[in-house]
Amino acid sequence: MDDVVIARSLFGTTMAFHIIFATIGVGLPLMILTAELIYQKTKNYEYVVMAKRWTKAFAVLLGVGIPTGTIAGVQLSLLWPGFMEVVGRVMPLPFQIEIYAFFVEALFMSVYVYAAERITPWLRTLSLILVALGALASAMLITNVHAFQGTPAGFHYDNGKITDIDPWAAFFNPGFAVSALHVAFSAYVVGAFVIASVSAYKMLRNKYGSQLYRFHQKALMVSIIMGAIFSLLTALNGHQSAQHLHEYQPEKLAAAEGLFVTQSHAPLSIGGYTDRATKEVKGGIEIPWALSFLAGNSFDTVVVGLNDYPEDLWPPLFVHTLFNAMVGIGSLLILISLLGLAWKWILKKGKFPKLYLLILVFSGPLAIISIECGWIFACTGRQPWVIYHILKTVDAATSAKNLGVLSILFFSIYLILGIAVVSVLLYYFRKNTVMDDFEKAKKKGIPLPQYDSSN
Numbered sequence: 434m435d436d437v438v439i440a441r442s443l444f445g446t447t448m449a450f451h452i453i454f455a456t457i458g459v460g461l462p463l464m465i466l467t468a469e470l471i472y473q474k475t476k477n478y479e480y481v482v483m484a485k486r487w488t489k490a491f492a493v494l495l496g497v498g499i500p501t502g503t504i505a506g507v508q509l510s511l512l513w514p515g516f517m518e519v520v521g522r523v524m525p526l527p528f529q530i531e532i533y534a535f536f537v538e539a540l541f542m543s544v545y546v547y548a549a550e551r552i553t554p555w556l557r558t559l560s561l562i563l564v565a566l567g568a569l570a571s572a573m574l575i576t577n578v579h580a581f582q583g584t585p586a587g588f589h590y591d592n593g594k595i596t597d598i599d600p601w602a603a604f605f606n607p608g609f610a611v612s613a614l615h616v617a618f619s620a621y622v623v624g625a626f627v628i629a630s631v632s633a634y635k636m637l638r639n640k641y642g643s644q645l646y647r648f649h650q651k652a653l654m655v656s657i658i659m660g661a662i663f664s665l666l667t668a669l670n671g672h673q674s675a676q677h678l679h680e681y682q683p684e685k686l687a688a689a690e691g692l693f694v695t696q697s698h699a700p701l702s703i704g705g706y707t708d709r710a711t712k713e714v715k716g717g718i719e720i721p722w723a724l725s726f727l728a729g730n731s732f733d734t735v736v737v738g739l740n741d742y743p744e745d746l747w748p749p750l751f752v753h754t755l756f757n758a759m760v761g762i763g764s765l766l767i768l769i770s771l772l773g774l775a776w777k778w779i780l781k782k783g784k785f786p787k788l789y790l791l792i793l794v795f796s797g798p799l800a801i802i803s804i805e806c807g808w809i810f811a812c813t814g815r816q817p818w819v820i821y822h823i824l825k826t827v828d829a830a831t832s833a834k835n836l837g838v839l840s841i842l843f844f845s846i847y848l849i850l851g852i853a854v855v856s857v858l859l860y861y862f863r864k865n866t867v868m869d870d871f872e873k874a875k876k877k878g879i880p881l882p883q884y885d886s887s888n
Contacts, residue, residue, distance in 0.1 A: 436830070436831075436833075436834055436836055437826065437827050437830045439836040439837055439840055440512045440513070440830050440831060440836055441826070441830075442840060443508065443512065443836060443839065443840045443843060444505070444508050444509070444512055444513070445809070445812070446840075446843065446844060446847065447501065447504055447505050447508055447843065447847075448505055448808065448812075449805055449808070449809070450501055450847045450850075450851070451498065451501035451502055451504070451505050452804060452805065452808055453801055453804075453805075454494050454495070454497050454498030454501060455498055455502065455572060456572075456619070456620045456623045456624075456801070456804050457491075457494055457620075457623060457624060457627060458491065458494055458495055458498050458568055458572075459568045459569055459571075459572045459616075459617070459620035459621070459624070460620045460621050460622070460623045460624020460625065460627070461487060461490070461491045461494070461624045461627070461628075462491065462538075462542075462561065462564045462565040462568050462624075463565050463621055463624060463659070464487055464624050464625065464628055464655070464656070464659065465484045465487045465488055465491065465561060465564075465565075466484075466558075466561040466562060466564075466565050467655060467659065468480045468481070468483040468484040468487065468652075468655060469481065469484045469557060469558060469561055470558065471655070472484065473554050473557075473558060479648050479651055480651070482648070482867065482870045482871065483648075483651070483652050483655075484561075485549075485870065486862070486867070486870065487628065488542075488545065488546060489861065489862075489865075490858060490862075491542075492542070492546065493854060493857055493858055493861070494854065495539075495542075497850055497853075497854050501847075501850070504843075511831060511833075512830065512831050512836075513819065513829050513830060513831065514829070514831055515819075515824060515828055515829030515830065516819050516820065516824065516829040519588075519590070519595060519820060519823075519824060520578065520581075522588075522595050522598060523587055523588045523595065523598055523600065523603045524578060524581050524587075524600070524603045524604070525600070526600055526601075526603075526604045527574040527575060527577045527578050527604065528574075528575075528578070530570075530574055531570075531571050531574040531575055534567050534568075534570035534571040534574060535567065535571050536567075537563055537564075537566070537567035537570075538563075538564050538567025538568045538571060539567075540563075541560040541561070541563040541564045541567065542560075542564045544556075544560040545557065545560045545561055545564065569617055569620075572616055572617070572620060573613040573616060573617065576612050576613055576616045577604065577606075577609050577612070577613065579612060579811065579812070580606055580608035580609045580611075580612040580613070581603060581606050581608070581609075581820075582815060582818075582819060582820050582821060583608050583612075583681065583682055583811075583815055583821050584606045584607040584608035584681050584682075584821065585603070585606065585820050585821060585822075585823055586599075586602050586603055586605075586606040586607065587599040587600060587601070587602030587603030587604070587606070588603060590820075590823050590824070607677075607681060608677065608681065611670070611673050611674055611677045612674075614670050614673075615667065615670050615671070615674055618663050618666045618667040618670055619663075619667050619803075619804060619807065620804075621659065621663040622660060622663045622664050622667055622763075622766060622800055623797075623800045623801060623804055624659075625656045625657075625659040625660035625663060626656065626660050626766060626793075626796040626797045626799070626800040627797040627800065627801075628652060628653075628655070628656040628797075629653055629656035629657060629660060629793050629796055629797060630793060630794050630795070630796055630797030630798065631652075631797070632649045632650070632652040632653035632656060632793075633649075633653060633785075633790040633791070633793035633794045633796075634790075634794050635649040636649045636650060636653065636785070636790055637787065637790050637791070637794070641784055644868075644871075645867055645868070648867055650785075653773075653785075653793070654773075654777065657770050657773040657774060658770075658774070660766060660769075660770040660796075661767070661770035661771055661773075661774055664763060664766045664767045664770055665767060667763060668763060668764070668767060671760065671763070672727065675727050675728060676727075676728060676729065676730075678728075679728035679729060679734075679736065681821075682814075682815070682821060683736075683737040684737070684739060684741075684742050684746065684747065684748060685748055685752075685814040685815065686728065686736070686737075687736070687737060687738050687739045688707075688739060688747060688748040688749070688750060688752050688753065688814060689752055689753055689756040689810070689814065690702050690714075690724055690736075690753065690756075691705075691707040691713070691714035691717070691750070691753045692724065692736060692738045692739065693712040693713070693738045693739045693740050694738045694740055695735060695736065695737050695738040695740070695741055696725075696735065696736065696738065697725055697732070697733050697734060697735045697736075698721070698722045698725050698732050698733070699722070699724040699725045699728075699734075699736040700719040700720060700721050700722065700723060700724055701719065701720040701723035701724040701727060702714040702717040702718070702719055702724075702753070703717055703718045703719075703720065703757065704716065704717045704718055704757055705717025705718075705753075706751075706753065706754060707750040707751070707753045707754075709750055712739075712740070714753065724736055745817070746817060748813065748814045748815070748816050749813055749814075749816060751813075752810050752813055752814045755806045755807075755809055755810040755813070756806075756810050756814075758802070758803065758806040759803050759806040759807040759810060762799050762800070762802060762803035762806075763803055765799065766796060766799070766800060766803075769792060769793065769796055772789065773785070773789065773793075776789070
């Protein structure tokens with residue numbers, strides 16, 4: 434393999450592994466905060482049990498997210514010195530502020546974990562709000578660097594020289610708002626559906642009407658509501674993102690839709706694959722005029738095709754498949770959550786069908802796959818540029834050779850870490866069951882809901 438390809442593969446693998454923990458690390462604090470707020474409102478201790486158990490999982494995931502994030506930072510410097518030279522001079526603010534955001538997140542998570550029962554309710558709530566805000570700010574600030582890569586601003590780059598630097602213009606680059614909101618909404622979707630997956634699995638394993646079943650059903654309803662809200666917001670933001678690509682990265686949008694000829698009334702291609710030889714999407718379904726409307730809210734909108742660019746500047750055409758997978762899974766999650774709400778609120782059914790619960794079991798992994806596809810699409814769709822139309826990836830890469838052995842070592846580390854984190858979570862929650870937490874609550878004299886023993 435070419436050394437640049439190996440460098441991209443190594444960093445890509447690091448980010449693909451890290452993004453799982455980073456995304457759940459943003460989504461889970463909001464779920465914990467929601468459960469805590471419901472507890473403060475209802476005084477139903479089941480919700481604080483949820484919050485505490487989710488906090489334990491969050492702590493384990495955070496323990497892996499921190500070192501993998503550190504590895505990603507080190508690899509940026511070692512593998513992409515040309516990129517870091519530009520970012521270090523023009524765009525250092527997100528990296529610096531992100532440290533403080535993480536500090537706030539870690540500090541107040543410690544307050545909640547170790548002092549929740551010794552502080553007032555409003556302080557408990559405040560600590561979780563600061564955890565959620567710290568996690569969100571950390572993710573948004575790092576994402577801003579990616580946004581800068583797609584819509585660079587605040588400097589001039591001529592013949593390798595950086596001039597006219599304006600750090601704040603670089604920070605508030607045109608892609609910042611759209612990218613930050615997309616990361617936030619999609620992370621909350623992942624957090625909600627990961628909880629939904631576990632809750633649905635536990636409901637399938639426990640008898641309908643039992644205390645455990647009702648506990649997990651409460652967790653499931655919180656997840657479905659949050660999932661419905663943020664999956665819809667993600668879809669709306671996705672429309673904004675498409676319009677943003679149309680304006681700032683038109684060849685990326687063209688590659689995402691397999692569009693080669695510049696045209697108005699452009700069709701939207703769903704499914705299939707892009708054939709470079711015939712310059713068409715094969716096996717897909719075309720919706721006439723839809724892409725033009727998506728790009729500019731008008732069927733007359735002219736969408737630029739790939740033929741307007743030299744072929745060596747085309748993004749990889751497989752991004753069409755990644756884009757479809759991301760959008761398809763997102764649409765499915767909207768449907769799943771709305772069906773659940775309709776079943777409970779409109780049809781007023783008490784028991785979810787087993788088929789629906791089984792689908793929910795897979796919703797969490799699907800949400801994570803969607804995040805992975807979206808991230809790979811966002812980065813790969815910018816190729817061959819590491820900073821759009823300014824610095825090519827090949828020019829930013831390290832000149833070091835023999836990266837293959839290093840890549841294999843890192844792949845092995847990630848495999849070990851992945852097995853370890855799953856093993857730790859399974860071991861902990863098998864040793865510390867929900868019933869154990871209920872017993873601890875009883876010993877503290879905190880009333881729990883009473884259920885009909887006949888169930």
